[in-house]
Amino acid sequence: MxxxxxxxxxxxxxxxxxxxxxxxxxxxxxxxxxxxxxxxxxxxxxxxxxxxxxxxxxxxxxxxxxxxxxxxxxxxxxxxxxxxxxxxxxxxxxxxxxxxxxxxxxxxxxxGTAAAVPSPSSTATTDACYVTEYAAIPAATAACTSITLDGLTVPGNSTIDLSKLKSGTKVTFKGKTFWEYADANYAFIKVGGSNIEITADADAVLDGNGQAWWDGLGSNGGLTKPNHFIEISKVLGNSSVHDIYIENYPVHCFAISNSAGLDIHHITLNNSAGYAPNNRSNGLPASHNSDGFDLGSTNDTTVRDSVVINQDDCVAVTSGNNILVNNMYCNGSHGLSIGSVGGKSNNNVTNISFTNSVVLNAENGARIKSNSNTTGFISDILFENIRVENISIYGIDIQQDYLNGGPTGNPTNGVIIQNIAMRNITGTATVEGKNYYILCGEGSCSNIKIDDVHITGGGLESSCNFKTAGNFDCDGHFV
Structure with a gap:
């Protein structure tokens, strides 16, 4: 003692x-x-x-x-x-x-904070695993396998570092966790370990204080911003992240990499406050590049049963194998995406399924995008039972001319796209959008089958330069 x-x-x-x-x-x-x-x-x-x-x-x-x-x-x-x-x-x-x-x-x-006692013979103790101050986190992660983070205020330019959790550790957020402003690019949370569980109490809120950084530019310029809210890296075994409510994150939310065996479910990402312009965004939505879930170099992982209200990709897989995205509700996003693929350290995307999901008020619905003048491999991709509504650019999109600053209109063929299935995708586009858009590079697309797809309302003419299999007719605009 x-x-x-x-x-x-x-x-x-x-x-x-x-x-x-x-x-x-x-x-x-x-x-x-x-x-x-x-x-x-x-x-x-x-x-x-x-x-x-x-x-x-x-x-x-x-x-x-x-x-x-x-x-x-x-x-x-x-x-x-x-x-x-x-x-x-x-x-x-x-x-x-x-x-x-x-x-x-x-x-x-x-x-951790110790409580005063009358004498050393008292039985009262301090639980170092129950953390109420940011500075007590390192001791808890070094010693504990059941950690509670209760009502933390995180200083600016500081990370809740859970990257070296002991095997089998469970971390639970309680109360409101709030991040103070700093003029810096850093991760708010880092997670790593084997057979770990990250969760939160039912009334817990993780508030990223995004309003302090939002300027309508996201990661494309303006204020220096924390690029990732939560970085999950080298998470292995039977691990899960679940039942967490996150709001007002500055730019991207989940960045998942070099992981396997991960089950992410019942997550709510609410960046609805970022729709409105602010005094820095020049009339644009204040939040930008607010991806929900970005997955790269990750295998055997599920993202499911979650809500994303944001201003960029709902879920984007840029590399990895055997990933299931199921029962997602996406509002205000750029859709459910493969890519962008190409120009990264890993450019292989295989065995990915997007199923049983809703995409509302988005720029795109179901999307596959490869970067111009890069190389990569996209194969065995399924989009099935997807409802899209009020899509402003492309209801279905396969394009090989992508650049972050905007598509070039000239597809390249360095990224192979093959064995793609799209089934039962229905809904509406806006008068500013196209129902369908396929732009493949020469010889780089093969075995794309689209069945029972019906999107209406797009005011711009659909365009498809690759003849797909199945009963899809691109509104009669195969070219």
Whole structure:
């Protein structure tokens, strides 16, 4: 067990190990760093140890720390960088009040807030796995396999780093998590590990404070912005991310890479506040490039049963194998997308299914896009049972002239597109849009079959330069 004592002249941590030896670490205003004072064998319940500068009745002001906190402190506290406390004292006139406050913050940041108890014999403990302050996250992830993050305010340019979770860890968000502004590009959350679970309580909200960054340009310029809300990388085994509500994320939300065996479900991404212009967006929607789920170099993964209200791709797969996207509700997006493919480190997309989903008030419905003058491979793609409504550009879109700044109109054939099936896709386009658009490079598209597709209302003439199999007729505009 261990106790923490904030002394008047020194800050003392008393650690008593199971082998009945103890270590006292003193934070000295003369050195500005922790010093191990002694080891000695004592009775396990003893509190008779010297407290320099602490005065007589020291035990009444002690705080009993949890076993996890104890273990962490024992192994790491004496290794603290001496610079941590330099600001708390002056070489000639130590500011002991600042020292105590500073050293206290170091301890509490490492182990979570401890509750004062009358004496060391109390059974009250602090749960280092229940995190209420941002600074306590590293200690929790290092020691715990069940972590609660409750009501955190995350400082600007700071990341909730869950990238090295222990195998089997569950992380639960509670209350409102809020990110403060910083003029920087960084991830709000990073996740990594095997057989892990990331979830949230039913009333929890993750608020990205996107209004502080939105300027109508997204990642294409303007203010420097956090490009990804949550980066999931190297997540393996039987892992899941589920039942999380996220609002007002600055640019892209989920960036999923180098992962396998991941089940993402019952997620709500609500960027509806970004539809309205603001004083920086020149009349455009304030939020831009607000992709919901971007997947790359990821295998054997499911994204399902989720809601995305945003201003860019609902789900986009740029590389990977064996991915299912099912039962999605997408509003205001750029649709359900393969791509853009080409020009990246991995440009192979195989065995991807988009099924049983709704795409409303979007630029595109079902979409496959490859970048101009690049190479890659797209094969075995299924779009099935998709309802699209109020589509402003293309109801169905296969194009090989894509550039982020806008399509070139001249398709290239470096990306192979083959074995594509589209079935039972129905709905409407707007008078500004086209029902269908297919623009393949020479010889790069093959075995595309489209059946039972019926999209109406597009005011611009459909255009398809590749003759597909099935009963699809491109509104009579195969060219």
């Amino acid at each position: 261990c106790w923490w004592h904030p002394g008047r002249m020194f800050h003392v941590v008393h650690l008593q190990r199971l082998d009945q030896t103890e270590r006292v670490v003193v934070l000295s205003p003369r050195t500005g760093r922790p010093r191990p004072m002694f080891f000695r064998a004592v009775p396990r319940a003893s509190t008779d140890f010297p407290v320099p500068g602490g005065g007589a009745n020291t035990s009444s002001r002690m705080v009993l720390l949890s076993s996890l906190a104890c273990s962490w402190l024992y192994s790491t506290l004496s290794k603290c960088d001496s610079k941590v406390l330099e600001a708390a004292y002056d070489a000639n006139h130590p500011d002991t009040n600042s020292l105590v406050a500073s050293s206290t913050s170091v301890i509490l940041a490492a182990v």
